[in-house]
Amino acid sequence: MTAPVSATEPRSWTGGLVPVLVAVWANIGVLVWLLIRDADEVTYGYWGGPVALAAGAYACFRMVRTPGLPRPVRSFWLRMELAAGSLAVTAVIALARANNNTGMSIWVAVPMLLGVGLLMAAFLGLPGPRRTALCWLRGTLDTVTVAIASALIFWYVVLDLAPAGTSLADKVVAAVVGVGGVLLLVVVGKAAAAPETVVDSGALRVLMTGPITCVAGTILLIAGDDRSRLALSVLALPLTGAAVCIGAHLQRRALIRPSISTFPARSVFTMLPFVAVVATAGLVITVSAQDMSTRQRVVIVGAFLITGCVVARQLLSLRENTIALRGIRRQQDELERLALSDNLTGLPNRTRFLVALGERLDGDLPAAAVLIDVDDFKMINDTIGPAAGDQLLFQVSQRLRDRCTAAEMPARLGGDEFAVLLPDGDPDAAEAAATRLLLALSDPFKVGEQQLLLHASAGIAVADTGEGADEVLRNADIAMYAAKESGKASFVRFEPRMRDDMINHATLAGELRNGIARGELRLLYQPVFDLVTGRLHGCEALVRWQHPIRGFVSPVEFIPVAERSGLIVPLGAWVLREACRQLAEWRTEHGDGAVEAVNVNVAVRQLRSAAFVDEVAAALSETGLTSRNLILEVTESSVVDGWQVQETLQALHDMGVRLALDDFGTGQSSLSLLRAFPVDVLKLDKSFVDGIADGADRGRLAVAAAVAQLAEHLQLKAVAEGIENREQLERLRDMGYRYGQGFFMAKPLPAADCGALMAGDPVRAA
Ligand code: C2E
Ligand code: MG
Ligand code: MG
Numbered sequence: 001m002t003a004p005v006s007a008t009e010p011r012s013w014t015g016g017l018v019p020v021l022v023a024v025w026a027n028i029g030v031l032v033w034l035l036i037r038d039a040d041e042v043t044y045g046y047w048g049g050p051v052a053l054a055a056g057a058y059a060c061f062r063m064v065r066t067p068g069l070p071r072p073v074r075s076f077w078l079r080m081e082l083a084a085g086s087l088a089v090t091a092v093i094a095l096a097r098a099n100n101n102t103g104m105s106i107w108v109a110v111p112m113l114l115g116v117g118l119l120m121a122a123f124l125g126l127p128g129p130r131r132t133a134l135c136w137l138r139g140t141l142d143t144v145t146v147a148i149a150s151a152l153i154f155w156y157v158v159l160d161l162a163p164a165g166t167s168l169a170d171k172v173v174a175a176v177v178g179v180g181g182v183l184l185l186v187v188v189g190k191a192a193a194a195p196e197t198v199v200d201s202g203a204l205r206v207l208m209t210g211p212i213t214c215v216a217g218t219i220l221l222i223a224g225d226d227r228s229r230l231a232l233s234v235l236a237l238p239l240t241g242a243a244v245c246i247g248a249h250l251q252r253r254a255l256i257r258p259s260i261s262t263f264p265a266r267s268v269f270t271m272l273p274f275v276a277v278v279a280t281a282g283l284v285i286t287v288s289a290q291d292m293s294t295r296q297r298v299v300i301v302g303a304f305l306i307t308g309c310v311v312a313r314q315l316l317s318l319r320e321n322t323i324a325l326r327g328i329r330r331q332q333d334e335l336e337r338l339a340l341s342d343n344l345t346g347l348p349n350r351t352r353f354l355v356a357l358g359e360r361l362d363g364d365l366p367a368a369a370v371l372i373d374v375d376d377f378k379m380i381n382d383t384i385g386p387a388a389g390d391q392l393l394f395q396v397s398q399r400l401r402d403r404c405t406a407a408e409m410p411a412r413l414g415g416d417e418f419a420v421l422l423p424d425g426d427p428d429a430a431e432a433a434a435t436r437l438l439l440a441l442s443d444p445f446k447v448g449e450q451q452l453l454l455h456a457s458a459g460i461a462v463a464d465t466g467e468g469a470d471e472v473l474r475n476a477d478i479a480m481y482a483a484k485e486s487g488k489a490s491f492v493r494f495e496p497r498m499r500d501d502m503i504n505h506a507t508l509a510g511e512l513r514n515g516i517a518r519g520e521l522r523l524l525y526q527p528v529f530d531l532v533t534g535r536l537h538g539c540e541a542l543v544r545w546q547h548p549i550r551g552f553v554s555p556v557e558f559i560p561v562a563e564r565s566g567l568i569v570p571l572g573a574w575v576l577r578e579a580c581r582q583l584a585e586w587r588t589e590h591g592d593g594a595v596e597a598v599n600v601n602v603a604v605r606q607l608r609s610a611a612f613v614d615e616v617a618a619a620l621s622e623t624g625l626t627s628r629n630l631i632l633e634v635t636e637s638s639v640v641d642g643w644q645v646q647e648t649l650q651a652l653h654d655m656g657v658r659l660a661l662d663d664f665g666t667g668q669s670s671l672s673l674l675r676a677f678p679v680d681v682l683k684l685d686k687s688f689v690d691g692i693a694d695g696a697d698r699g700r701l702a703v704a705a706a707v708a709q710l711a712e713h714l715q716l717k718a719v720a721e722g723i724e725n726r727e728q729l730e731r732l733r734d735m736g737y738r739y740g741q742g743f744f745m746a747k748p749l750p751a752a753d754c755g756a757l758m759a760g761d762p763v764r765a766a
Contacts, residue, residue: 016252019059023242026052030238045234046098049091052241057084059248066255072127072198077248079122080207084244086115091237106169109177116180119210123184123191127198143183150182151175178215185211189317200254205318209243342412344390345397350419353411357421358469366425368462370434371476372400372441375455375488377416382642388447395445396454403440408433419476425462427493434458434491457483458491478502509565511547512558516571521545523578524748527757528599528719528741531733536757538631540599540741541579542748543571559603568603576600576619580630582751584623590758599631599660604638607645613652627656631681634659636667639677646676653678660719665703674714682711684737686722693727708736 030048037045060081064074090111097107188208213236340352348356360367374380374396381389393416400410400418409421422433438458444451459480463472479494481502486492515521525539545553562568579598586594606612620627632652638645639661653659660681661674665688688704691697704720711718720732723742732740746757 016059016062016249019055019062019245020242020249022055023052023238023245026055027235027238027242030235034235043095043098046091046095048234049237049241050088050095052238052245053084053088053091054241056241056244056248057081057088059245060084063248063251066252069255070198072125073251076122076126076199077251079118079125080244080247083115083118083122084241086111086118087237087240090115091241094234094237109174112177113180116177116184116211119207120180120184120187123187123204126191143186146182146186147179150179181211181215185215200251202254203247203250206243206247206250210240213237213239213243342397345394345412347397347401347418348409348411350411350413353409353413353419353421354469354473356409357463357472360421360423361463361467361469361472366423366463367472368422368425368427368430368433368460369472369476370420370422370430370437370491371413371459371461371473371480372418372420372437372456373458373480373484374416374441375457375484379640379642380452380454381416382644384447384450384452388450391447392445392452392454395447396441399440400437403436419473427460427462430460430462431491431493434460438489438491455489457488459483459494460491461494475499505561505564508553508558508561509567511550512545512562512565512567512571515545515547516567516574520547521571521574523575523582523751525582525598525751525754526741526748527746527754528739529745531720531729531738531740536595537739538595538597538599539754540633540748541575541582541601543575543601544748563603563605566605568605569609572603572606573615576602576616577622580619580623580625583629584625585751586755586758587625587629589755593758593760595758597629597631597658599633601633601662602638604635604641604645607634607638607648608641610644610648612648613655616652616657617655628658631658631660633662633683635662636664636673639673650678663721665707671710674710674716679716681717681719682707683719683721684708686742689720689722689724689728689732689742692731693725704732705735708732712736 026048029051030045033045033048060077063069063077064081069077090108093107093111097105185208188204188211191204216236340349340355341347342349357367357369374393377389380392384392393412396416396418397410397412400420404410404420407423411419411421413419420433420437422430424430438456441454441456444453446452457480459476459478459482461472461475461479467475475494475498478498479492482498483490483492522544523541524544525541527536528538528540529535530537543555543559545555545558547553559568562571579600583594583598602612616630616632619625620630634649639649649659658680659678660683661677661679662683663685664682666685684704684707688700688707691700692704708718710716717739718737720728720737720740721742723729723732723740723744725744728742729740729744749757
């Protein structure tokens with residue numbers, strides 16, 4: 001794998017072409033010289049080496065100074081720079097000694113060995129997979145084998161082929177350089193064939209030219225003073241220089257266009273050096289064949305064959321690795337696609353959305369997120385079934401996709417939650433987009449034979465400076481909840497105070513949890529009276545929270561928090577048991593004077609659990625009560641929540657527990673609801689009672705009268721809530737309300753006071 005691209009990388013990959021051109025021209029110059037050379041003057045031929053290697057060192061120098069380069073890549077090119085530098089020195093010395101023609105000498109060998117050592121260090125220093133002791137052992141054995149074999153060959157070659165008069169020191173040096181070259185070839189080949197490398201793998205393959213020419217050059221140098229061989233040996237260093245330049249150039253290209261290099265491409269550049277080396281070798285053998293004995297020819301051809309085999313072997317494993325890598329990459333791409341998109345809709349998923357949003361924010365680009373949640377989807381899903389629900393979500397995704405512009409990105413975050421990433425930070429534009437998106441969902445959906453009308457709520461968050469993707473999405477989520485709370489089917493733009501509200505709710509939820517555990521809750525009972533006889537008829541249990549620091553907290557404040565946090569379930573369970581226990585106590589104490597039933601408020605969250613029915617049964621049996629002694633108050637909105645709630649209510653009704661519709665008239669009241677729902681009591685909401693006496697609000701008056709008539713026809717008990725004065729009471733009674741509760745008769749009372757009423761204290765309501 002190549003290094004990732006960073007924003008500060010070189011802008012153009014053509015910028016590195018100059019050294020390549022210089023090096024290539026140096027090689028061409030040497031070749032031309034070889035063809036038209038003057039037999040006695042060899043100095044010109046040696047010019048190619050210093051020029052090409054200086055260009056190579058310069059190319060590495062520029063690469064090392066590229067901003068944003070990953071550390072291992074930088075240190076690799078730094079070592080390459082030093083290696084090219086020492087080889088350039090080698091080339092200069094070779095140039096100076098050009099007319100000496102003494103084959104390999106210590107002056108040339110020392111800087112050359114240094115260069116070879118640095119090259120080896122560069123390749124050995126590449127980070128690879130963690131090596132075990134066994135790997136090290138295998139590597140060492142390989143190296144030792146190659147070293148011994150090549151040392152034997154070179155020793156034989158040097159002893160046999162070196163011109164007469166070559167000193168022992170020069171022979172040793174030549175052999176050492178040759179062995180070093182072969183070892184380097186193994187190391188570089190292994191690195192180039194590795195499936196995952198930090199340095200561009202194309203560059204590594206090109207750099208293999210270095211050791212190949214090193215080996216070939218050594219063979220030629222020690223083969224004596226034949227002019228053709230000597231002249232050809234002048235090509236070894238220029239070729240290495242060109243390889244370094246091309247390698248650096250490929251690395252630069254990989255940084256600019258990672259897609260090119262993530263998968264090693266078969267570029268002409270990578271094959272060129274091999275072709276050049278093979279052609280050179282062919283040339284050498286043909287040219288030198290004339291001056292050589294058969295024995296010498298066999299040795300030279302053998303040496304080239306060995307080198308060729310090593311190269312072929314490396315190329316083969318490279319090919320195998322490339323095929324394996326291609327398979328892995330394909331699987332990786334598929335996994336990545338699966339990991340970043342939503343199975344059902346094919347839209348980008350939450351992870352992909354956050355990545356895209358994060359990229360914009362990192363690049364200081366404007367962004368806004370619109371979070372869209374289908375209203376009451378759970379209920380719709382319960383009603384039409386999960387398969388049709390999936391179809392519906394798919395259609396929603398298609399509509400969003402169709403209505404998004406090319407620059408916007410729709411995504412499915414999960415469930416019925418969608419989001420659209422907008423590319424601008426203008427709040428008005430974001431609101432316009434939200435309107436467009438919600439409008440897209442307002443036409444009926446056709447699922448199977450059914451036509452469904454959906455509503456959705458949206459939250460908008462415009463990214464502020466310094467905000468992360470998670471934060472922007474969370475803000476959109478907070479705004480979306482605000483939209484839901486403000487009556488759904490609308491959008492709300494995030495404001496920082498919403499976050500404070502959210503935090504307050506979370507804090508309150510935490511304190512409520514402790515409050516429940518510490519027993520800070522208690523129940524008051526508001527009496528319900530018979531408006532005709534004035535007698536106590538029943539009572540409603542109302543929970544109170546006496547907070548040690550906050551003081552009295554109203555249920556209007558903490559019940560919604562409890563509902564949202566799920567705390568309503570344990571809280572409701574406690575209320576139910578406590579109310580039943582209290583009624584049982586009153587019944588023991590006051591006998592028939594006690595009310596027959598206690599009213600307990602139940603939240604929708606409790607009704608969604610099938611276990612609620614058993615909970616009620618247990619509370620009744622533990623306190624010795626029967627189902628006649630309990631009335632459960634539910635709101636209209638909870639009744640239409642879904643099939644689970646319906647089933648729970650039906651089971652409770654079948655058990656004989658009576659059900660009251662609380663706050664009647666404020667929700668989605670409909671006659672069909674009253675028919676479908678096993679209701680026993682209608683509790684007219686206080687808002688209808690409020691304006692009843694002065695008759696100012698004729699609409700509300702009409703509703704109050706209609707509810708009374710409805711109750712009569714359906715044989716339901718009608719209870720008026722929130723009666724605050726005598727006039728209201730009389731009007732309600734005249735309308736047909738038999739029962740009522742309100743501050744005019746009695747406020748919610750502690751259990752003892754309510755018990756006193758049952759004991760027979762004459763309370764005259766009317
Ligand atoms: P709700 O069930 O409709 O209860 C009636 C509310 O109206 C009570 O408020 C009661 O104190 C108040 N009220 C009764 N008569 C009058 C009147 O003449 N004037 C005025 N201004 N108010 C009157 P409270 O106790 O604050 O409870 C508010 C709501 O909190 C309840 O409305 C109910 O929805 C919820 N709640 C209370 N206790 C529980 C509980 O144990 N469980 C659940 N799930 N909800 C509860
Ligand atoms: Mg109530
Ligand atoms: Mg009510």
